[in-house]
Amino acid sequence: MSAKVEELIKEEHPMERLLRMDRIPHIWCPTCGLGTTVTALSTALEQLQLDLNNVAVVSGIGCTGRVAGYMKLDSFHTTHGRAVPFALGLHIARPELKTIVFSGDGDLISIGGNHFIHTARRNVDMTIICVNNFIYAMTGGQVAPTTPLTAKAATTPYGNWEHPFNLPLLAASSGAVYVARWTALHVRRLTAAIKEAISKRGFSFVEVIAPCSTLYARINKLGTGLDLMKFYHDNSVIRHGADLNDVDIDFQSKIVVGKFVDIEKPTYIDCLNEGGKRAFGDKYKPYGGGNGNN
Amino acid sequence: MKADPNNVLTGAHYLDGNHACAEGAIAAGCKFFAGYPITPSTEIAERVSRRFPLIGGVFIQMEDELASMNAILGASWGGVRSMSCTSGPGFSLMMENFGLGLMLETPCVLVNVQRGGPSTGLPTLPGQADMMQARWGSHGDYEVIALAPDSPQESFELAVHAFNLSETYRMPVLIMTDECVGHMTEKVVIPPAEEIELVEIRYSSKKPGEAWPFEATEDLISPMLEVGKGHKFHVTGLTHDERGYPVINAEAQAKNVNRLVDKVNKHAEEIIWLQEKDVEGADVVVMSYGISSRVVQPAIMKATKEGIKVGQIKMVTVWPFPEKRVAELAEKVKSLVMVEMNLGQVFLEMDRCAKGKCETYLVGHAGGTVHNPEDIYNTIKEAAK
Ligand SMILES: Cc1ncc(C[n+]2csc(CCOP(=O)(O)OP(=O)(O)O)c2C)c(N)n1
Ligand code: SF4
Ligand SMILES: [Mg+2]
Numbered sequence: 316m317s318a319k320v321e322e323l324i325k326e327e328h329p330m331e332r333l334l335r336m337d338r339i340p341h342i343w344c345p346t347c348g349l350g351t352t353v354t355a356l357s358t359a360l361e362q363l364q365l366d367l368n369n370v371a372v373v374s375g376i377g378c379t380g381r382v383a384g385y386m387k388l389d390s391f392h393t394t395h396g397r398a399v400p401f402a403l404g405l406h407i408a409r410p411e412l413k414t415i416v417f418s419g420d421g422d423l424i425s426i427g428g429n430h431f432i433h434t435a436r437r438n439v440d441m442t443i444i445c446v447n448n449f450i451y452a453m454t455g456g457q458v459a460p461t462t463p464l465t466a467k468a469a470t471t472p473y474g475n476w477e478h479p480f481n482l483p484l485l486a487a488s489s490g491a492v493y494v495a496r497w498t499a500l501h502v503r504r505l506t507a508a509i510k511e512a513i514s515k516r517g518f519s520f521v522e523v524i525a526p527c528s529t530l531y532a533r534i535n536k537l538g539t540g541l542d543l544m545k546f547y548h549d550n551s552v553i554r555h556g557a558d559l560n561d562v563d564i565d566f567q568s569k570i571v572v573g574k575f576v577d578i579e580k581p582t583y584i585d586c587l588n589e590g591g592k593r594a595f596g597d598k599y600k601p602y603g604g605g606n607g608n609n
Numbered sequence: 610m611k612a613d614p615n616n617v618l619t620g621a622h623y624l625d626g627n628h629a630c631a632e633g634a635i636a637a638g639c640k641f642f643a644g645y646p647i648t649p650s651t652e653i654a655e656r657v658s659r660r661f662p663l664i665g666g667v668f669i670q671m672e673d674e675l676a677s678m679n680a681i682l683g684a685s686w687g688g689v690r691s692m693s694c695t696s697g698p699g700f701s702l703m704m705e706n707f708g709l710g711l712m713l714e715t716p717c718v719l720v721n722v723q724r725g726g727p728s729t730g731l732p733t734l735p736g737q738a739d740m741m742q743a744r745w746g747s748h749g750d751y752e753v754i755a756l757a758p759d760s761p762q763e764s765f766e767l768a769v770h771a772f773n774l775s776e777t778y779r780m781p782v783l784i785m786t787d788e789c790v791g792h793m794t795e796k797v798v799i800p801p802a803e804e805i806e807l808v809e810i811r812y813s814s815k816k817p818g819e820a821w822p823f824e825a826t827e828d829l830i831s832p833m834l835e836v837g838k839g840h841k842f843h844v845t846g847l848t849h850d851e852r853g854y855p856v857i858n859a860e861a862q863a864k865n866v867n868r869l870v871d872k873v874n875k876h877a878e879e880i881i882w883l884q885e886k887d888v889e890g891a892d893v894v895v896m897s898y899g900i901s902s903r904v905v906q907p908a909i910m911k912a913t914k915e916g917i918k919v920g921q922i923k924m925v926t927v928w929p930f931p932e933k934r935v936a937e938l939a940e941k942v943k944s945l946v947m948v949e950m951n952l953g954q955v956f957l958e959m960d961r962c963a964k965g966k967c968e969t970y971l972v973g974h975a976g977g978t979v980h981n982p983e984d985i986y987n988t989i990k991e992a993a994k
Contacts, residue, residue: 407667409688605640
């Protein structure tokens with residue numbers, strides 16, 4: 316082996332500061348869209364130059380749910396669908412932390428759908444990164460509430476006949492103040508969106524269209540994960556501020572991507588303090604966290 | 610640590626059990642409450658929502674009980690004493706994530722003001738039929754701590770005690786009260802703050818990089834890690850090692866689960882709290898908990914007057930079950946009687962621990978009202994034969 320290669324091997328992994336290297340190799344399949352998405356989050360955190368002690372990641376259950384376990388941050392791997400309310404409690408206790416929920420479409424929108432809409436409604440200051448692979452991957456590729464019409468899944472062997480959710484529309488109409496969608500191959504734009512979302516005060520939502528190479532791609536005969544990743548990228552149309560009624564996703568067709576919503580609105584804690592002041596006037600001390608920061 | 614005087618409503622009050630329970634939690638320093646309305650527990654949430662704004666607490670009415678349970682776990686990891694309350698159907702919805710709390714070893718307090726079940730059952734009437742659900746309602750093997758107050762005064766005191774236990778053993782603690790206690794109004798004396806002793810959770814003093822969330826310790830209680838301090842720790846509901854990292858095999862499972870179970874069992878003698886009366890030399894010992902331990906009084910008095918030697922054990926803690934004490938007594942007495950508002954739940958534990966060394970009797974019914982003292986009296990008479 317030449318000295319040069321050894322030097323390379325000794326070199327620190329570029330994401331070492333952000334990944335639990337003691338847990339690598341990870342469990343994800345080759346060419347799964349999760350890899351680039353985690354890279355986008357890591358790069359976003361690096362570029363934001365945040366104090367990483369003050370960033371927490373919460374995940375639910377699923378392939379995507381494993382992200383919490385690989386990020387070198389205070390990280391919580393909770394139960395299926397419950398990352399958002401867990402994150403809500405953590406955020407209210409420690410509003411000074413940046414709370415990021417990183418989870419799958421099934422986790423956040425199916426079993427956790429009620430929490431998703433209510434936390435958006437309250438405009439709780441957290442960032443949701445939802446990896447939409449159109450399927451329940453972890454459990455073997457069953458249909459999800461995001462599976463496009465006619466797509467096959469382990470439990471829709473004849474093709475899906477249910478209407479899927481349009482996630483940006485759902486997020487925006489529930490009250491999210493930041494909504495963006497990119498594919499896993501739009502690494503630079505996705506990173507920028509995650510940076511904006513984390514910096515945004517309030518409930519911010521980033522949907523990432525990502526290939527599941529092992530299940531969705533295989534069941535639907537869409538080639539390798541890489542083929543599918545390229546397909547999503549090449550078939551996406553950037554339309555910032557698009558009418559969200561027009562961003563539904565059909566099976567293997569155009570995907571509208573971009574930044575759809577970026578508005579200002581008082582957060583849950585702003586409103587809590589406003590309510591306190593309204594009721595008690597000067598007797599009310601603004602809430603700044605359960606850590607004695609008020 | 611003493612309670613913060615800002616939180617403590619020192620003085621004599623006229624309160625129902627639910628309001629008293631809320632005051633106990635507030636006195637114990639609870640600053641986060643997430644809940645979903647359900648009869649007959651709602652007064653706890655309502656009182657907390659009234660009291661919190663001026664003492665720096667946050668009350669949030671969640672979208673459901675699944676969210677409530679998770680929110681209190683999240684807040685607890687944020688370093689804030691957290692609580693929820695519910696009844697019947699809501700308790701069922703909380704079970705999965707009560708298990709998450711046990712697995713993540715997260716201190717918090719959950720109150721179940723029991724009503725008649727199953728299903729929607731008797732929303733406004735009492736029951737004690739969630740006792741086995743409290744013990745086994747989440748999936749998997751584990752041990753729990755459950756307290757049962759018999760009055761508004763005790764609802765206050767046990768709320769404080771529940772927080773202390775949860776911080777001591779780093780786990781969720783259950784208060785299994787019932788509609789009668791929750792809605793009965795009595796005098797409640799709240800002591801001065803300096804007389805309320807609070808346990809503070811033990812945080813790891815180790816440096817980031819050296820501390821793990823489930824570090825092995827001799828007493829099996831791992832010091833908690835604080836968020837935002839650079840530990841960059843990981844916790845998961847998956848079976849995990851000391852580092853909190855998932856390990857999916859039988860050895861890790863044995864280590865993880867046995868530690869959770871042993872943590873309670875090895876401290877059972879410290880946790881178990883029984884109030885015994887006239888037990889020495891008794892022929893019949895009546896065991897009960899919560900409201901039923903008050904309802905047994907007239908029956909015991911009547912039987913005693915008639916010359917029957919009756920002792921009483923009020924179980925302030927129901928879980929962990931006082932196995933040793935019951936086994937000891939079974940060797941000495943003629944009969945053990947369990948009085949509870951269900952068709953025989955904690956009775957089964959009493960019967961199991963008696964190992965056939967004495968007779969065991971159940972005075973139970975399906976709930977909706979407290980016992981008729983006459984039924985208890987008749988059983989005591991039968992048990993003394
Ligand atoms: C209460 C509960 N129900 C079901 C499951 C099984 N389960 C685990 S992951 C999952 C779906 C995950 O899908 P998604 O959130 O889209 O994540 P992906 O694996 O696709 O990244 C399901 C149904 C569970 N863990 N808990
Ligand atoms: S099953 Fe699919 S989503 Fe899960 S790791 Fe493999 S490719 Fe990724
Ligand atoms: Mg999915």
